[in-house]
Amino acid sequence: MRAVIIERPGSFRVDEVSEPQAGPGELLLQVGACGICGTDLHILAGEFPLARYPSIPGHEFAGSVLTVGEGVLGFREGDRVGVNPSVFCGICRFCRYGRANLCERGGGFGTSKPGAFAERVSVLAVNAYHLPDSLSFSEAAVIEPVSxxxxxxxxxxxxxxxxxxxxxxxxxxxxxxxxxxxxxxxxxxxxxxxxxxxxxxxxxxxxxxxxxxxxxxxxxxxxxxxxxxxxxxxxxxxxxxxxxxxxxxxxxxxxxxxxxxxxxxxxxxxxxxxxxxxSMAVFNSYGPALEIIAAGGVDARRMVTHTFGLDAFAEALDTMRGGQGLKVQVLPG
Ligand SMILES: [Zn+2]
Ligand SMILES: [Zn+2]
CATH class of the missing domain: 3.40.50.720 (NAD(P)-binding Rossmann-like Domain)
Known part of the structure; x- marks a missing residue:
């Protein structure tokens, strides 16, 4: 499949990479939309401590389920989902005392793990949320910043x-x-x-x-x-x-x-x-953000001003850096 690869800080390309798989507890998604945010610029610049290179960035995304991994409950092929990209260790003091966004080993899809500036991405099923039909993938990719x-x-x-x-x-x-x-x-x-x-x-x-x-x-x-x-x-x-x-x-x-x-x-x-x-990142707020957007509390459609294909990632980055619009998104489909 094709993906944006940051080989090392400062240099990226759009190229073929090996197909991700849905392991136990995971979902393989066809990416519908993925937003660019300041964190992506920091990862590209080598200024994001959690990033691992080579890296596939992209943490504000939504898509449809292609494959359901072993042991996953509640999801089927074809389901449309938004993904909370944050992954917590579950065993440090902060995770165990209800402050998981302060996790000592926190990371996520598009930061410490492969992200969604790609045709496909595999995610933990526990991080996926069913989308109402009323939300497009583009709108659903706004849930993460709203969260x-x-x-x-x-x-x-x-x-x-x-x-x-x-x-x-x-x-x-x-x-x-x-x-x-x-x-x-x-x-x-x-x-x-x-x-x-x-x-x-x-x-x-x-x-x-x-x-x-x-x-x-x-x-x-x-x-x-x-x-x-x-x-x-x-x-x-x-x-x-x-x-x-x-x-x-x-x-x-x-x-x-x-x-x-x-x-x-x-x-x-x-x-x-x-x-x-x-206030640090996302915590118990992805579901509420999805519901607030669905209820019209945030106009997600109006927050997206530019969309690009995967191969135009450089242009998408320039648009984001130019600061003229609001959300710039990549639609890998
Ligand atoms: Zn972001
Ligand atoms: Zn932890």
């Missing part, structure tokens, strides 16, 4: 009627904003320095703000109860802290470069009882 955002919202746990401010109006910012509205926020606003992104966020019905601090104070003089950093820029994390209302929470959702330091005023955290929390 990261759902875990973020589980961590943030805003209350009905609160305000939510999101730094970063890219794909993840817009997904988080839709979830915040679905949660019953009274005010959802996004901050970005890119006017085109702000304009697009406006068409989704959200309040938008430039990077300036003054228009923010106009919209919410006391600050926001919930502030989400979704750019992965350390300096933005510092700025986002300033926008938190007394007693409010800052969620660090974006992936800031490891090792960088941010400056917060400890007095304010003490005196104003500010919470600063993080």
């Amino acid at each position: 990261c955002a759902v875990h973020g919202m589980h961590r943030l746990a805003p209350r009905i009627g609160e305000s939510v401010l999101i730094y970063g109006a890219g794909t993840m910012g817009l997904i988080l904003a839709q979830l915040a509205r679905f949660y019953g926020a009274r005010l959802v606003a996004l901050v970005d320095t890119n006017p085109a992104r702000l304009e697009r966020a406006r068409t989704f019905g959200f309040d938008v703000l430039g990077a300036g601090y003054d228009d923010l104070r106009e919209l919410a003089p006391l600050g926001f109860e919930n502030v989400i950093e979704a750019t992965g820029v350390t300096r933005v994390a510092e700025i986002a802290f300033q926008a938190v209302m007394r007693g409010g929470t800052l969620l660090l959702f974006g992936v800031c470069p490891p090792g960088e330091q941010a400056r917060f005023e400890p007095f304010r955290i003490y005196n104003q009882e500010i919470n600063v929390i993080g």
Whole structure:
């Protein structure tokens, strides 16, 4: 079959590779759609510690079952499924104490195991979820990024009627904003320095703000109860802290470069009882994300702006790097 192969950091090609098999407990899938995300760029650049080379990337995917491995219950040939790509060891302290996304040996399909920028991929059946007929493979490949955002919202746990401010109006910012509205926020606003992104966020019905601090104070003089950093820029994390209302929470959702330091005023955290929390990947949130999309809480179709065939992977990457659209997907079929 054909697949994208990253031979070593910095170089990839689309080529023939050996066919994956459905081992015991596994499903062999025909890949319908697979989204590109920032993690794929990190794997390509050699900046993702879990990656094993040569690597077949692609962790945001959906497809149909071709072969059902020995001992698998609940799936049949032809079933349409979405896949939670995260794989946990099940035996470290964090897995055993209900915090499996913090697993000491965590990995996944498209990171530590072969992924879905390929015609076919084999996955653990326990990671596969049946799709309703109403969801296309392309929409279902958006479940994974939504599931990261759902875990973020589980961590943030805003209350009905609160305000939510999101730094970063890219794909993840817009997904988080839709979830915040679905949660019953009274005010959802996004901050970005890119006017085109702000304009697009406006068409989704959200309040938008430039990077300036003054228009923010106009919209919410006391600050926001919930502030989400979704750019992965350390300096933005510092700025986002300033926008938190007394007693409010800052969620660090974006992936800031490891090792960088941010400056917060400890007095304010003490005196104003500010919470600063993080959210890491997917945890008990893939099923909820699927159901939220099926219920219309996130418009998955609108999140996909570009699709390419497998052989146009280079072009797909350039489009993703260009930052013009939202989700860029590869449709290997
Ligand atoms: Zn991703
Ligand atoms: Zn573990």
